[in-house]
Amino acid sequence: MSETLLALVGEHGAWVLLLTTFLSCLALPVPASALMLAGGAFIASDTLDPAETVLACLGGAVAGDLTGFLGARFLSERLQARIARSPARAALLARAGAIAERWGGPGIYFSRWLLSPLGPYVNLALGATAFGWRRFLAWDILGEATWVGLYVGLGYAFARQLAMITDVLTNLSGLLAAFAATLATGYLLLRATRQ
Amino acid sequence: MAKRIAMVAKRIAMLWQRHRLLMIAFAIAATLTLFFALRMVMFALYWADPAHRQQPPEPWMPLRYVAYSWDVPPQELAAALGLGPDARKRLTIADITRITGLSPEEIEARLEALKAGNPKAGQGLERQGRDE
Numbered sequence: 001m002s003e004t005l006l007a008l009v010g011e012h013g014a015w016v017l018l019l020t021t022f023l024s025c026l027a028l029p030v031p032a033s034a035l036m037l038a039g040g041a042f043i044a045s046d047t048l049d050p051a052e053t054v055l056a057c058l059g060g061a062v063a064g065d066l067t068g069f070l071g072a073r074f075l076s077e078r079l080q081a082r083i084a085r086s087p088a089r090a091a092l093l094a095r096a097g098a099i100a101e102r103w104g105g106p107g108i109y110f111s112r113w114l115l116s117p118l119g120p121y122v123n124l125a126l127g128a129t130a131f132g133w134r135r136f137l138a139w140d141i142l143g144e145a146t147w148v149g150l151y152v153g154l155g156y157a158f159a160r161q162l163a164m165i166t167d168v169l170t171n172l173s174g175l176l177a178a179f180a181a182t183l184a185t186g187y188l189l190l191r192a193t194r195q
Numbered sequence: 196m197a198k199r200i201a202m203v204a205k206r207i208a209m210l211w212q213r214h215r216l217l218m219i220a221f222a223i224a225a226t227l228t229l230f231f232a233l234r235m236v237m238f239a240l241y242w243a244d245p246a247h248r249q250q251p252p253e254p255w256m257p258l259r260y261v262a263y264s265w266d267v268p269p270q271e272l273a274a275a276l277g278l279g280p281d282a283r284k285r286l287t288i289a290d291i292t293r294i295t296g297l298s299p300e301e302i303e304a305r306l307e308a309l310k311a312g313n314p315k316a317g318q319g320l321e322r323q324g325r326d327e
Contacts, residue, residue: 007255010287045263047285160264163250164242171238175231181224189221192214193206
């Protein structure tokens with residue numbers, strides 16, 4: 001599938017990138033990182049326009065994140081009355097809201113690029129709490145700009161070794177996300193043994 | 196020592212009783228971490244070989260990208276493949292195979308010839324490309 005999509009980027013350019021980053025921010029399994037690296041390499045070889053490519057990647061990603069966030073907000077508002085009836089659930093939601101207030105900003109920023117596989121779930125979780133959408137959007141644009149800049153930039157810099165940089169970077173991204181999940185669950189387990 | 200091991204085992208058993216989901220999540224995350232780490236080592240060994248870094252032309256690659264990654268001028272490559280100067284900017288290797296009938300292997304052979312002779316023999320190849 002990846003090669004078909006790569007051929008489409010070569011032929012149709014930025015639109016394919018916009019659609020791919022949009023879908024990847026909704027947790028759909030499309031190789032957005034690999035395509036952004038290719039986008040950078042195609043800028044280097046004068047096949048794609050730099051501004052068009054970067055704006056398409058950024059626009060698709062931010063639109064995808066907002067869709068997830070606002071979708072979760074819409075659903076949680078519908079379920080609000082039902083949640084309020086159960087004190088245990090209401091307490092859980094209040095706790096989630098407090099965590100979001102405290103860690104939401106950096107959480108959004110780093111789950112856009114450093115731990116990008118977690119991004120779509122952060123959107124849904126924050127959408128379900130009362131986290132403000134303007135604040136979400138500001139952190140989101142900052143984080144996605146880092147993500148797009150990093151991948152398109154590395155694609156540009158390593159244009160001649162696209163297969164290598166794609167292998168290494170997509171694997172590194174998986175490694176970081178898995179390691180972060182190991183640390184988080186390990187920490188919770190350790191805390192549980194002490195109690 | 197044996198006492199300590201027994202104590203750790205007891206703790207793990209207790210955790211398994213009370214936090215089964217969390218332990219499963221931890222085991223999955225740790226396994227994935229190990230998997231990605233081993234894969235990273237494999238990639239490092241594979242890509243350390245410079246021969247693996249020269250990218251053969253593949254159907255999805257645009258002509259300009261192939262020219263860039265092989266360090267040959269795109270106009271010379273287009274000419275060597277028998278394409279006119281008015282060829283589309285985003286022509287891919289698959290398109291070129293369809294238009295000219297050249298297989299990716301033949302395209303690679305011409306690339307190698309072009310690169311070996313570049314810049315002096317580039318002119319000769321250009322002519323040869325047009326004759327075909």
